[in-house]
Amino acid sequence: MKQSILLGVLSLLFIQCISVKQKVKSTPKKTTETSEQTSATSKPKLVVGIVVDQMRYDYLTRFESKYGNGGFMRMIKEGYNCKNTHYNYIPTYTGPGHASVYTGTTPENHGIIANDWYDKFIKKSVYCAFDDRYASVGVEGEWAGKMSPHRMLTTTVTDQLRLDTQQRGKVIGIAIKDRGAVLPAGHAANGAYWFYGKDKGNWITSTYYTNELPTWVQKFNAADEAEKYLTTWNTLYDINSYTESDKDASSYEGSFKGKANAAFPYDLANLKDENGGFDILKATAYGNSLTTDFAIAAIQGESLGKDNDTDFLAVSFSSTDYVGHRFGVNSKEIEDTYLRLDKDLERLFATLDAEVGQGNYTIFLTADHAAVHVPSYLQDLKIPAGYFENRPFKKHLEDFLNTTYGSDQLIENISSGQIFLNHTEIKRLNLSATAIENALQRELLTHNQISKVYTRTAFLNSEFTHGIAATLQRGFNQKRSGDVCFVLDIATIPYSRTGSTHGSGFNYDTHVPLLFYGHGIQQGETLQRIKITDIAPTISALLEISFPNAATGNPIEMVLKN
Template sequence: MNKSVSRLGTLLLVVFIGISPAMAQRNKSKVKGPEKPKLVIGIVVDQMRYDYLYRYWDKYSKDGFKRLMGEGFNFRNNHYNYVPTYTGPGHASIYTGTTPAMHGIVGNDWYNRATGRNIYCAEDKSVQTVGSTTAAGQMSPVNMISSTITDELKLATNQKSKVIGLSLKDRGSILPAGHAANAAYWFDGSNGNMISSTYYMQELPAWVQAFNNRKLPEQYTSQPWTTLLPVAQYTESTSDDQAFEGTFTGEEKPVFPHNIPALRGKTFDILRSIPAGNTFTKEFAIEAIKAENLGKNTVPDFLAMSFSTPDYVGHQFGPNSIEVEDTYLRLDQDLADFLKFLDKQLGKENVLIFLTADHGAAHNPTYMQQLRIPAGNTNNGLMADSLKKHLNRTFGAADWVSAFVNQQVYFNHAVVESKKANLVALQEETVRFMQRFPGVLRSFSADALMKSHWSKGVGMLVENGYMPYRSGDVMVAFQPGWYENYGRGLPKGTTHGSPWAYDTHIPLLWYGWQIPAGESTVHTEIIDIAPSIAAWLRIQEPNGSTGRALLEYVR
């Protein structure tokens, strides 16, 4: 009787929920885990202004930038939300999802009060070079104090995911790869090799050694740099041979063709400053994907790559030069080749790609002045000397100032303490004094930054870039169009580091796995990239992340 009632109850329950036991079992077997891309690729273009996407549009091929924009999603209003806008902080912010105030990379280098010297963002004297006899490999991510999205992927998969960083610049490889990476590789111009450090490995993998043995830098620097198109067709740029363009060492004029074999010298460092540097980076990325079987794992892998050459070319020639335009037209070809390789190797539907930049670039002040647009350059040496003399007159003779770098004044705190001086008074007097110099918009004391909060504007950007024990005592913001000049005479080429749109407004393109075609002008920030990847991968965002996931806009 009880067994019959039990069977009847089960039957009624099954009828009630509208599914048979056999059907329930079949549905249970169909339940799958969430879909994820097989490989995530981060592409950072060093010193890429947002407008480069459109400035050279008519000359781009259909398979490079245009493919990324046409088949992917374009966030057209993407910005950095801090200063200074430099390479080290940029790469760290992209991958940590936060600002220098949290991840600690407050510049490419900064003044270290404990040692009395500048410290480089990736330096680590406790490790040794792998792949060269120079000190170029004494690098690691130890100075970055928050985790990266690449670290979080390693944690989420119990170290099963492979994470590799690569770039011509060490900081462009090391900081994105994070603390737990399988490897990071960068270029040593002394021997033309891709190298690493003992932080990651004791010797280069066989595939890296084989790649180095191909001697591509020797091949790439054995021919002149000529334009891809006839020079007359570079109508998006100023004419060749401008007074505000720099030259290669040993070159009389900044004009095409650039005789690279004659200018190379005894090293291969010149590869960094010609478009072939991008091609070299692309070839190494392809070899890394093939040799490490990236994207063939049971869990997602991550390749963090950075194209450094545009930064070298931009600094030397400026954003209006034919050299910069030619560099981007050739980078477009390299991207097209890379995307075609991914199609064959893994398929577009299995790879999630983002492309962005670590900062933009300012127009050269001399060029701007020719067009009667307000601009200028500061004399940092003069500013520092004048400040030292003023503080001596005001507070008494002493070595009050230790350094003036990254638009920041560092006081000698040991001297301040020995003199029993008021540190806040020194800061406030310096803020007032710096306002006297042409080109200075505002100055901020460290005391004000720690006591106040800005939700927008220059104050917010300075606050987001400030870390008490690594940043200076006074932060200086220059007017739009003005930038630092450490040399004498007219500045050549360009630089970056300011809070203005030409330095903060950079591309953000998403492409591949489950990314629809589209675009948005919603305001996004560079710190939104890492939490977006975390949301797509369904893993934890980096531990210092302050950005937001952008999935709702992409949908």
């Protein structure tokens, strides 16, 4: 009996212990722990996408000792540095670059095959962002605002954000170049703004977005913010300390009209009348400063990052491209431009800290392409390089086809390394387009400045998986591209003998920076090869939204927390 009672008591105690344990397991964590979990898994209030036009990766390392702690180095030290990021298609131009960053795919799919290209259906050249169905807003009777993203065939990560948030998440695009604002902002953006340098130097837009400039833009323009930069452009620091670049006023640099040489200082107020008015700012470091001013005004004017739906600010710094084209990638001017851009980034990041809150926003920074060293400079160092002449090249091909097929009208257009055949003439003469492609391929390979040639027939019948052939094919759009694609020798460009350019599939054009920073981003770095098309899927994964509808890239998992 006593044993029975004892067993009963022990059973009750055991049941109570089990019950207490279950209660302990089901008790919510402390409030602080719950907040930490929410913070770690919630979405950022604002994403800022930064594209620096024509930025080589080595600008991060060449000028590192002169950067401060609040711009590039803040992102590098506290964020994630993808040190081996490349464009994976040809051609590496501004329009295709911006489209590829934001769509997560290449021209093969998004259709922006160049900045301008020959439209074989309407028989004329078209611009990647021009749209005559719309009017300029902010400037009267000018073509400058007649822009839209209609030639971009796929969605962007910014479009997907608008779709996912039922249009509550705002998307704003900003750049001095119209295409640098329009393409990243996507099809469904709340607004895109670009710089119009004639007259007063205002920021404008298109009726695609709105019929009237928002109050904050009107206020910015009315303040004549561009006027303060029509000053003397001199180096930020002692020019003798700029040991990371070539001598000032070298023979490899272009200059402004009205100035005998390319040497600091530049009196912009006196030079502006001969250089497009306020447009002169585009080719100086101050163009980036003005862009930063306007981006800060947008953050405040649009109340970005102020509610529970993620907003997106797409900013492109265009002046780095203008400076690179004019002065070259090894100039004192390009060094000063990046040192000043570093200060502008610090200002922008400080504004984000104050307006959105540190830890509440995510930034990525990359480039739309890089650039080649000035070939004449390389030649003087005995490094293989050269210049390609377009007009005699076209005349040679016309003569060849006339001799071979009895007509010099078989080519409609040559542009961006592509030859567009005249299929009406081919049909009239009852010729084979494939035979002409093959004949041109054989002839082009005899040219001493052309290294590779591929035909439309080859791209339609084969899938190339590596090398230049694969990068060409990713840039080849079946409807929009030409019939024969050719690749110039390394460091050979169709350009002036001063200044730098881009467009190839070689490392000097494809290798760009890629930095991530802020909410949801790990700290670290990698030398693993990353594709530019991986950016949009990475941001999509961070935001837990659908990938852009034709994305071919993959999320960079090592960048993301959790």
